[in-house]
Amino acid sequence: MMAKKNKVIDLFPGKNAIPNTNATSYSKLMEQFLEPFQNEFPKDFYREDIFGFAITAWNFGNMSKLMPKQEFEKIMVVAKKEAEYYPLLKKMIDQKTKNFKMYTNFITDFEIIEKKGEDVLTVVTQETEDYLSEMTNSFDDDFDDFDDFDFDDDDDYDDGDFEENYINRHGIVVKPLKPFADWVFNIYPEDRYPEFIESKIYLVNDEIDDLETWLKKKFDKFFMLELDAWNTNKKEWPQKRTYKMFKQWFQVELSTMIYDIEKEPVSKSQELF
Numbered sequence: 001m002m003a004k005k006n007k008v009i010d011l012f013p014g015k016n017a018i019p020n021t022n023a024t025s026y027s028k029l030m031e032q033f034l035e036p037f038q039n040e041f042p043k044d045f046y047r048e049d050i051f052g053f054a055i056t057a058w059n060f061g062n063m064s065k066l067m068p069k070q071e072f073e074k075i076m077v078v079a080k081k082e083a084e085y086y087p088l089l090k091k092m093i094d095q096k097t098k099n100f101k102m103y104t105n106f107i108t109d110f111e112i113i114e115k116k117g118e119d120v121l122t123v124v125t126q127e128t129e130d131y132l133s134e135m136t137n138s139f140d141d142d143f144d145d146f147d148d149f150d151f152d153d154d155d156d157y158d159d160g161d162f163e164e165n166y167i168n169r170h171g172i173v174v175k176p177l178k179p180f181a182d183w184v185f186n187i188y189p190e191d192r193y194p195e196f197i198e199s200k201i202y203l204v205n206d207e208i209d210d211l212e213t214w215l216k217k218k219f220d221k222f223f224m225l226e227l228d229a230w231n232t233n234k235k236e237w238p239q240k241r242t243y244k245m246f247k248q249w250f251q252v253e254l255s256t257m258i259y260d261i262e263k264e265p266v267s268k269s270q271e272l273f
Contacts, residue, residue, distance in 0.1 A: 026123050029103055030054060030110075036095065040088055047112060051121070055107045057089055061096025062106055066128070070166060073257050080257070087253060098209065106131040169203040171255035172215075174222055180249045183238070184230050200226070203258065211254045219246040226250065 034054050041050050060079075064072045080086045105125035112119050126134070176197040185193050202222065208214045223246050227237045238245070260266060 026103070026105060026107060026125050027121050029100065030058075030107075030121065030123060033058065033092075033095065033100060037088065037092060040091075042085070047119075051110050051112075053085070053089070054092065055110065055123075057092035058096050058100075059106050060089070061093045061100070062104060062128070064093065064097055065101065065104075066132075073166070077257055077259075090254075090256075094209075104128055165260045167203070167258040167260055168206050169258050170206045170208055171258050172202040172204055172222065173199055173253040173255060174202065174226060175199040175251040175253075176226065177249055177251055180226070183249075187231055187236060200229075201255075206256070208254065211252075215252065216243050219243050222246070222250070222252075 030051070034050070037054075041053070045053075060075075063075070067075075076090075079089065083089050105127055107123050108126050108131070109124040111122050113122070114120070176199075181193065181197060184197070185191070202225075220241055223241050224237075227234075231237070
């Protein structure tokens with residue numbers, strides 16, 4: 001029987017319970033965990049795909065609290081390279097570490113069964129010690145290719161080099177959208193419509209936990225930098241800039257893994273923040 005393609009929010013009857021050592025219903029937790037992302041999964045995802053993806057994010061979130069920061073970031077480098085929907089995975093990991101950090105059991109399996117015409121989710125969990133003891137060998141196999149991860153054909157960088165070249169900054173990637181391009185074209189109508197405007201990366205403090213909250217306080221700095229790059233006449237800038245407007249004009253992503261793989265030292269001409 002082919003799996004159904006349903007919205008995430010429709011997959012839960014709200015009466016799930018799975019016994020475990022602290023009497024927490026991890027099935028119910030998965031409902032709460034998935035709810036903010038119900039509209040972010042591709043439409044062709046089956047239910048099984050969605051739950052498998054969510055379980056991966058949940059377990060990664062647990063691992064992030066158990067491992068040294070730089071070691072976990074190495075794993076995320078591989079995930080970023082391999083995972084097709086890495087931005088969503090990263091957002092869900094952040095959600096786990098921020099809002100579900102007190103629930104430390106790992107989820108090892110799930111099943112969707114029909115009861116009285118409703119689909120009911122059950123999950124199987126393991127406590128940290130049991131989970132780690134069983135997954136050590138498979139974990140090493142899954143990320144074994146990291147030892148062979150090369151940045152170029154010269155084999156100049158081994159694991160030690162890679163770790164040393166980690167930069168203690170986060171990267172804010174700002175990509176202009178159509179409203180910004182419209183503004184540029186209105187200022188320079190004699191030029192061709194700017195169909196492509198290059199994204200910029202701004203290096204910021206590496207202790208940002210919640211991008212949305214942080215960005216609401218800092219957005220206008222990025223807004224002004226983007227405007228200034230195209231027109232230094234501030235009188236021609238939009239004057240009532242809001243966070244809502246910023247989100248309409250720009251796509252913003254957060255990169256938490258910045259590595260300098262060049263031998264020449266980084267030069268810095270001026271302070272932007």
